[in-house]
Amino acid sequence: MQLSIVIPLLNEEESLTELYNWIVSVMQSNSYSYEIIFIDDGSTDGSWKTISNLAVQDVNVKGIKFNRNYGKSQALHAGFLEALGDVIITMDADLQDNPEEIPELYDLIQKEHFDLVSGWKKKRYDSVLSKNLPSKLFNAAARKTSGVKLHDFNCGLKAYRKEVIKNIDVYGEMHRYIPVLAKNAGFSNITEKEVKHQARKYGKTKFGMDRFINGFLDLISIWFLSKFGKRPMHLFGALGVLMFFLGFSAAAWIGVSKLYKLYHQLPNILVTQNPWFFISLILMVIGTQFFLAGFLGELILRSSRDTERYLISKTTGIQ
Template sequence: MDISVVIPLYNEEESLPELTDWIRRVMQQHQFSYEIILVDDGSNDSSWKVIQELKSKNEDIIGIKFRRNYGKSAALNVGFSAAEGDVVITMDADLQDSPDELPELYNRIKNQGADLVSGWKAKRYDPITKTIPTKLFNAVTRSMSGIYNLHDFNCGLKAYRKEVVKSIEVYGEMHRYIPVLAKWAGFKKIQEQVVQHYPRKYGTTKFGAGRFIKGFLDLLSIFFVGKFGKRPMHFFGTIGVLSFLIGFFITFYLIFEKLMSIANGTHYRNVTEQPLFFLSLAAILIGTQLFLTGFIAELVSRNSTDRNKYHIEEVI
């Protein structure tokens, strides 16, 4: 199969018939074998009924329904597991992404060797309450991930080599960081394509400020797990040892000064009466706790079922 189109959706009953017809026309025009995977993320409108009707008319449509709303990341993860196409393309269900972009995205993956192609909506029709946080989010993500050639990490229109989606796990709000997950998994050919962005035709946006905050926290999680997931002692242990040594040397300095004052017969405050003593004590305690945290995290990591799960590109 050439293409799997994975579409997560929540309360998009009005747009689904138009979207699936549009995709079908594009696929037939370019003679692609394809499947459309519609993942209903616990919609409370008639979206699932519409999917059932569409399925009865088009056998290339696959419907997956969640019992409740789990979020876009969960929907994408399930869609990725079900996808069988050589190239997997994700898009939103609100008709703001154009299926006319699919052939070029497929070409970039299949014929030009890209692992992942992320859409860039250079001209957007979103409200300013969404565009400003998105620009800030993208700037922070570029800086922390080192993927400087992407302008829009959160664009729903993306194309992947099949091996990419089968090698990553998407959860929480991490659909925003799939290029980062792909990079950590060893897929380096990450590219960008300018895509058309259309005004929302039906329904209302599902964007909220809370998602931006959760997304930033997930970025920190990705950064930590990607860099230290298999060696947590390197992170906690390093900081712990530094904190312990700082506290130790401050204490040693205070005791040394006290002994010198006694030897010289001069008055000097007791070590425990000085603010520096309490600072050093706190540093020693924090350092010890961080070291123990790293030790426990190392034990958890070594006993994890995927402690030796590595992404192997080729075996000969």
């Protein structure tokens, strides 16, 4: 199979049929073999009924329904597990991503041999203050921190070689950073393509300003995991040893100073009256805690097991 179109969605009943017809038109005009995988992330409208009807009409349509809203990352994870295509395209269900971009994205993967192609919505139809400006700041920070030179990490329209999505783990809220996850997994042949951004036709956006706050926190998480995720002791152990050494050095200095004053019969004060006593004590305690945190992190990492991150209540079109 050439293409898998993976579409996570939440309450997009009004746009689904139009999006489906648009995708099918593009697929047929290019003679692609394809599948369309809709992942209903706990919709409360008629989205699942529409998906079920489409699956009955077209064997190329598959549907996965979560029993509640788990988030876009979990929806993509479920879609990636099911995808069979050589090239996987992800897009949003709100008609703001243009299916006409798919053939060029496909060619960049199959003919230009890129691992991942990320869409870049250079011209946007969103509010400048609520989305455009925060998005630019967020993307600048993401580029600087991750080293992946993309203009638009948040664009849902992306294309992947099959090996990429089968070897990365999209979890938590990491869907924004799939290119970073791919790079960390060794898939560094990443590029971007300028794509059309269309004004929302139905409903309203499901994302608020909090997504940018969460995005920065996730960025810190993925930076930490990429550097120290496999060996937490390298960070916590080093910090612990450093702080313990500083604390021990301060305590040793206090002790030597005390002995020197006693030997020379100089005026002296109690050790507990010296502020450096408490500073050294705190440094040694914190250093010990950091070291233990690293040790426990190593134990947890080596004994961790995968757990179910979402519950699927229904499927359609899936064997």
